[in-house]
Amino acid sequence: MPSTLERSIGANRRTRTPLNRTQIVGFWGAWAGWTLDGMDSFIYALVLAPALTELLPKSGYAATPANVGLAGSILFALFLVGWGLSFIWGPLADRFGRTKVLAATIFTFAIFTGLAATSHTVWELGIYRFLAGVGIGGEWALAGTYVAEAWPEDRRKMGAGYLQTGYYAGFFMAAALNYTIGATFGWRAMFLVGIVPVIVSIVVLLRVKETEKWQKVEATVVKQASSLRSIFSAQYRQRTIVATVLLTVAIIGLWAGAVYEPSAVIQLATKAGMTKADASKTASIATGLLSIGTIIGCLALPPMAERIGRKLTLAVYFVGMAVSIALAFGWAFYLENGLVPFIALLVVLGFFGGNFALFSLWLPEQFETRVRATAFAFCTSIGRFFGAIVNFGIGAMVLHMKTLGVPIALTAIAFVIGLAVIPFAPETKGQDLPT
Template structure:
């Protein structure tokens, strides 16, 4: 069946999605949405949580100690996310949906348990364990959608899927505006238990993609070693480098954004409650921009190619980070200007949708989940190191804006790496 364009030319109708594909997508999308919600909850409740828990741990809740402890906990979360590459080989051997359900259950459980923390050490353990689940969810959700959707729809499916993570930011901001502002940080972490429902639904209602069911299963050779074979070595090294660049930018733009807004709001004479509300509004604006960036990316990648489109997004990220944290943060009464730049920072932050679309196209089904999980997780270790460097720079310089603005350099480095990547525009998903 054909559709007619405005110019009168016929074009093939898109393949309709069946019930299983629709059900599976929404399970993956909601899992990724609640993943994003759980990820940003900690950034939103960092100060009140540590203000209460540090004294219980024998540490004075001074701004310096809160900043140091916050950086350590951020780093531990990223280390947990880095360790989540273990889910890939498991999914390549035992299936996408069951392992996807396990990752959702894991991050939901440990996010909820964080509400029970009695000291900073317990919170650190729960954040580490939640990170392992959160990192695995993206790899499994992206792999599942790529393998289950028809070829003529899977690219846009990747863009739709990636909007979920940033819809989660928006939900977290709304919860912080209401639940967090009135009931405190423990209630926010308890909200993170909700994904357990999605996990159960995924286990009971969603089947495995046909591509995985009919693909050759991994041989005795480790899938992790195979993605570094002569066939895949270059693309794995390039992909993991590009993901590392994107990760550094995500944590600069998203994690430090609430703290930056709170500082600017308090400097302009707002109350603490008003500052929290402004941080929620800023996070919401960032989220809306990112969702639009995710939706715009697949059509651009199809028209201009994967490498050209990612170059545009990386360049936009570099410019927006410098404008927001390097300039607007220091403008007198610059809160409104800073928040306005967050929309564009969010739009170009949609570069993560490229990897949901691009990574599955570069690996065969038998190692696809392993490759996706490794490439999207390994950069978290470097992200953890950068987090410590940022914390030290903030402490040394006595300001948040300039150190974060320097992370734009990572995107410049990424622009130099992109030419070495594999262009897959016009190619079908490998079997």
């Protein structure tokens, strides 16, 4: 039988600092915003084909599969550019507080997602998606910063995993809405649903208090040098660059797979003899399975990162992403009866797509409070510019090769580059959040 001392140690290990009401409300506000952010992001992927099929002829272009693919890539690239510009929210949050700016990001992406439902041409849709991207890109940085600073140290790591599940719960929500509302009322109704986050932004603004860590440094932040300039000081330069590269890799790989996944499933389902309506519903089901896999990956990541370290955990997830993307789009997509193996591989791809949870945990550990939101926003945003460039390249390859699979499969190369960069990142396992 265990001794009294051993039982005491075991009890201490199981004990966690209880969360107060402010921390609980704040987390759910951030989680809800991140969930609706994910829903908004994936709505576009799900309604891409029907929206462009209607809008391209009104814009003077034939709605051929090639033109739909090319226009979809261009519009998604514009969305990523808007997402990249969202680094502006970071310095604002370091200056004016986390919750006010978090509410502003949610309000921005909700309004412009709703306006996308009024689009008459493909260019109007592109403008609205660009502006929605500016809001969406800032939400992750501010939600991640808030939870890292607000939750007690012994719960902060798992809090990052919990938070990240929200984004993929949003994927699942988008799939469910597309299966019901989208299938019944069309793509414009899907964008109208995106207005719902406005309510969340109001709740965040009125009910969630600023973190104590930010309040303590508020007075000194005004006197410090620009937070954007500070993340490129000798103290932080390498961390900023390395984190930006790693996030760029994650964005290129996961978004290429996730955005084109519905189109790939529709093609495979149609090839298997399904009607367009059934193929669209199958894509929604596949997206739901992808989301479930990713949520499991997000929850599995924090304990792994605590056990084997941040760097090795990211390496494991990057290898998993590279293999699953290559097999799904480079192999299963071209099988005679590839629908089932493709969807099975999507679940695996989703699990390793949970690598984004590591950045919610790891980035706040690398920067002090006075520059934390700026660093988080910068590192998570700049990769979108490179993602936009890659997306243009993917669109051109799809148009040239007349196939979707190989161009997406080639994005697995990005994770090989990421594996080479990981050793230059700092290992923060066992370290408290810096003040």
